[in-house]
Amino acid sequence: MATIDVDFEVYKALTIRRETEEMTYNDVLRQLLSLGEQKSSENVTENLGALVFKGAEFPEGTQFRATYKGQTYTGAIKGGVWVDENGRVQNSPSEAAYSITGNHVNGWRFWECRRPSDTAWRSIDSLRPTK
Structure with a gap:
């Protein structure tokens, strides 16, 4: 995207x-x-590969999670797009965070991810290339 x-x-x-x-x-x-x-993202069956946001690559199957007000929210890369736990396509980490908080927040600091090759969760901000 x-x-x-x-x-x-x-x-x-x-x-x-x-x-x-x-x-x-x-x-x-x-x-x-x-x-x-x-x-609907549920109609996407073809594997479109990784999703790249601002230089950070999230391969197919990457899982996302965030905790807000004591509740954990999730998402995943499916068919080359970020799909939240309600099946909605999210166009950026910040948009995905906004859909939860109702406020403009830095999605890069809000979310953690675990890519298929990872054994531990990590901040998605840590995946952005340094300038």
């Missing part, structure tokens, strides 16, 4: 168009571009 950069004015305009808190920025763009609703 690709990441796009937008300026603050575009971000603000997209935010205003969100009809509910559950509506993602991807949903807003799909609506503006007349693309219709996104297909």
Whole structure:
């Protein structure tokens, strides 16, 4: 899944168009571009490989977890996309964190992951390349 950069004015305009808190920025763009609703991630059967966010690679089968207010939340890379425990596709770590907290938080510090080759959980922030 690709990441796009937008300026603050575009971000603000997209935010205003969100009809509910559950509506993602991807949903807003799909609506503006007349693309219709996104297909459910459950329909994805082809292994699309790893997902890369800002240089950090998460192979197929990578598991995510975060604890917020005493509850553990999970997700995984399935079919080349991040799918949360409710079956929703998440477009970034921060979007996935926002869907839980309802607040803008640094998703890179919020989530831990365990890739198929890992034996222990680690902060996803530790996987980002150093500048």
